[in-house]
Amino acid sequence: MEEATVIDKNFKTEPYQINMGPQHPATHGVLNLLLTIDGEIIKKVEPDLGYIHRSIEKMCEADSYQQIVHLTDRMDYLSANINNEAVCLVVEKALELEVPDRVKVIRTIIGELTRISSHCLWWGVMGMDVGALTTYFYGFRDREMLNDIFEETCGARLTMNYNVPGGLMFDIHPNFVKRVKKFIKHFKTKIPEYDRLLTGNVIFQKRTKGVGVLSKEDAISFGTSGPVARASGVSCDVRKHHPYSALDRVTFKEALKTEGDTFARYQVRIMELWESLSIVEQLIDNIPEGEYREKTNAVIKLPKGEYYQKVETARGELGVYVISTGTKNPYRFKFRSPGFSNLSALNHMAVGGKIGDLVAIMATLDLVIPDIDR
């Protein structure tokens, strides 16, 4: 009997490998992480990508510029409008086409509403990832209002394709202003509710504070952008540094935190909800009258040269790099997607933590896999 209780003090452990995903709920899509773990401690995270790679960049080389816009909302589908805007802006920049004021303001409003809708979904899913299922329903409830607004004006709820080179596909719906104002009024009472439900929760704070710390130097070196970098104290908001559309005529604060941990990234996004709401509020009463679209040629040919345009999506900096040889198709069309660079920092942030921490870190990286697998 006594033999059974003898514990070998020289018991050795060795790291082993385990697959997380591609069907794991916390990876939010088909992402496979090859974890090297020692017990519960993570030694290495190696992302295995490509499960839904569609080679959008190669497809672009055979498409016209109007067609390319439609591919972009299949990348980061939660920032569909902002992705569309990036391609439209780069085409307009190359053609030196000045779009009407009305277009600029509507683009910015729709872009910020998209950001709010994306952050709503992120907030719901973030709570769910760390074990608070209620947040999921709260987040989706508020996002639903925005989806209805988008549906009325853009004709779709997810892949809007509302922007076209030169302007917008069609004018805003007569109800648009009224419904957006109603949403602002509604949502202003909801963000404090988000805070009461999750931000102050002790369990939530224990799961997130001091977890997955990314220093400022590393944040820059890993090329992170968006809320991930801003939570580490990197001032990188494209809307501030390279304003586009109507963003130069609004005032807003860049959400910045210096802790660099999961909780800081959470707070930055909550702050961004307020700022986006304020941007929409400043513009919604001042939508200028005018055309909603500048005429372009049916066949758009960009002058020979190279063009780069960056925009701030809900995940960070989306860059569009076009090399044109003067034909109707681009020679090379590169998307610098925010999720791809943010993912590269994951290994660095997760090593030394527990598997549960990895889930929390993944939640605040806010990965959208089609954005990584372009």
Added chain:
Amino acid sequence: MTNEALQNLIGSWFPNSEATPTSEVKESPETAEVSEEPDEPQKAINPSLLEFSEEGSEFLNVTVQPEHLHDLMSRLKNDKQTKFDYLFCLTGVDWEPELGVVYHLESTTHRHNIVVKVKTADRENPNFDSVWDIWRTAEFHEREVFDFFGIKFNNHPNLKRLFLTPNWEGFPLRKDYVDEVNMVTK
């Protein structure tokens, strides 16, 4: 720093030994127009081993020989005046027949940009030095370029296919890639 000042500074790091010392006198710093290198009188030998151009791009473009790439990059990152600490885009390009990589850099302190290009005519075994030790983000981006263009990066810690399966044949983003089944050509 303005593009012009950047060009003068970075150009001086890699002096061309073939250029006569007098060619430096031609640089007149008053206006941006005069010092644009391609327009210099009678095609003087470029005083620098780097080639600069702003043509058809909003950024200053530098073309560097592959053997100087890593040297240039680490100086761009570490020099106090340039401090390009943010590599925001790394693109593989097939220029036919040349293969190359385009690096977009920004400085988070000085807020200036530069584009570095490197090319090679070797399509069988193209290789450049990796810059992952300078910017960590390059590790992922270079794997993507290797995956789609077959460009190898020396000293890369983990150079293997990123998106495609290991047994995939060919490099899809090259212009001469053919796939009868999946590619629609118009």
